[in-house]
Amino acid sequence: MSTPAPAAAPGGSRQLDRGELERALAIVGRISGAFRSRVVGQDSLQLSMLVALMGDGHVLLESVPGLAKTTAAQTLADAVGGTFARIQCTPDLLPSDIVGTQVFEPAKATFSTQLGPVHANVVLLDEINRSSAKTQSAMLEAMQERQTSIGGVVYKVPDPFIVMATQNPIEHEGTYELPEAQLDRFLVKEVIGYPHPAEEVEILDRVERRVFSTRLHRDHTVGMDDVRYLRHVVGRVYVDPAVKRYIVALVHATRPPSPALGELGHCVTAGASPRASIGFAQVARALAVLDGRTYAIPDDVHRLRYAVLRHRIVLNFDAVADGVRPEQLVDAVFRSIPTP
Numbered sequence: 508m509s510t511p512a513p514a515a516a517p518g519g520s521r522q523l524d525r526g527e528l529e530r531a532l533a534i535v536g537r538i539s540g541a542f543r544s545r546v547v548g549q550d551s552l553q554l555s556m557l558v559a560l561m562g563d564g565h566v567l568l569e570s571v572p573g574l575a576k577t578t579a580a581q582t583l584a585d586a587v588g589g590t591f592a593r594i595q596c597t598p599d600l601l602p603s604d605i606v607g608t609q610v611f612e613p614a615k616a617t618f619s620t621q622l623g624p625v626h627a628n629v630v631l632l633d634e635i636n637r638s639s640a641k642t643q644s645a646m647l648e649a650m651q652e653r654q655t656s657i658g659g660v661v662y663k664v665p666d667p668f669i670v671m672a673t674q675n676p677i678e679h680e681g682t683y684e685l686p687e688a689q690l691d692r693f694l695v696k697e698v699i700g701y702p703h704p705a706e707e708v709e710i711l712d713r714v715e716r717r718v719f720s721t722r723l724h725r726d727h728t729v730g731m732d733d734v735r736y737l738r739h740v741v742g743r744v745y746v747d748p749a750v751k752r753y754i755v756a757l758v759h760a761t762r763p764p765s766p767a768l769g770e771l772g773h774c775v776t777a778g779a780s781p782r783a784s785i786g787f788a789q790v791a792r793a794l795a796v797l798d799g800r801t802y803a804i805p806d807d808v809h810r811l812r813y814a815v816l817r818h819r820i821v822l823n824f825d826a827v828a829d830g831v832r833p834e835q836l837v838d839a840v841f842r843s844i845p846t847p
Contacts, residue, residue, distance in 0.1 A: 523743050523801040531740040531796055534733045535561075541586035541727035545719055546575050548706040554797075555697040555814055556583055556671070560734065561741045561796065562789035564694025565650055565670040567635075567818060572675065574699050578719060580631040580671045585723050587734050589628030590665065596638035598683075602645035606655035607662070620657055625649050628665050628731075635672040636683055643689055646670070650692045667734050687821060691782050694789060695814035737796075744792035745802040749847040754787045754808055760840045761820055767843035771836055774826035779819040786815050805846050812837055 535557065542553045552568070556579060559566045568576050577593060584591035594605060607623035624630065625646070632638075632646065649655050650670050654663050672693070674685075690696075702710065713719060760767035762778030791807035798807075817833040 523740060527740055528799060528801060531737055532799060534729050534737055535797060537727055537729050538586045541582050541723050544727055545582045546579050547709045548702050549575055549699065552579055552697055552699055555695045558790055558793040559669055559694050561737050561793040562694055563738055564789060565692060567693040567696040568671060568673045568699060569676050570699035576673050577631060580629055584629035586728055588728060588730050591629045592624035592627035593631045593633060594624050595633050596635050598637060598639060600638050600642050602642050605642060606645050607657050609658045622662060625655060626664055628667055630670045632670060632672040634675055636674050636685055640683060647689050647692065690818045691780055693818060694786050695811060696818035697814055741792045741796055744795045746788055746791060750803055750805060753805060753847050754784050756844050757840055758783045760844055767840050768836060769839055771839055774822055774831050775820060775836065776823045777821040779816055783815060783819050790815055812841060
């Protein structure tokens, strides 16, 4: 059942009007056009990146190499007129290689600060699970606190700031598992599959036409103020108390012992934290705007349920050995909780 549109926005703030929503959709249309011009297929990746951009979150991507993750991140940065940095994570990568360091200048006999590549609007952390725990903790500060610390001085990261981190699911040697605390900081986790044959032919055609090295058309670009406006609009989308209770019930049902998990209950070591509830609300608001609504409905919660929960449910060793997937647990939870 769809939630009716509210008479007024919560907290006494003015409800979104049609003009504001149309402006937001026009901005989204430009960014989507940039994706379509460079990235072939990968609709789920595009949706997750848009939602993360609009919801002020980060994206964790899992796929084999060569599936347009770098192209998508670079395209997003170009589309919003932001800076882009790609960091190739390796076991010997130091925190200072990411956040920056102090450099001594002999001529002046002073230290100067050189900010690292994480100080960009769009940051791609390639194979994040290859970096050491100390380096991952430095990224955690940037992702959560939106700042870095160099020589006891705090430096804010740019606004907007979005991290896209990738993991290779088939390469385990020389990797470090991401701690649950860091996984929880990603708004969504997207698993990317291979393109269809027709899409792969289109990729070859675009390479031949040098599409990927061509600058974006001006109709496919926006500015930083447009991104901030998008986030402002998303933040004012109405979420009915019934939808909020539904979100909390779903998240609570992932935590053992939970009858909602049924025969899969023994597979879960830990369920999703309250950040999952916050994430669901952010995602629902963003999806509502993408659908041209000023209010969220339960379908907005359903749509990206795997992306919000798959990295937040911790499976035990037996479940992993038996090939149990987090998506199975998510399906069990959504089947058990009635939709308002």
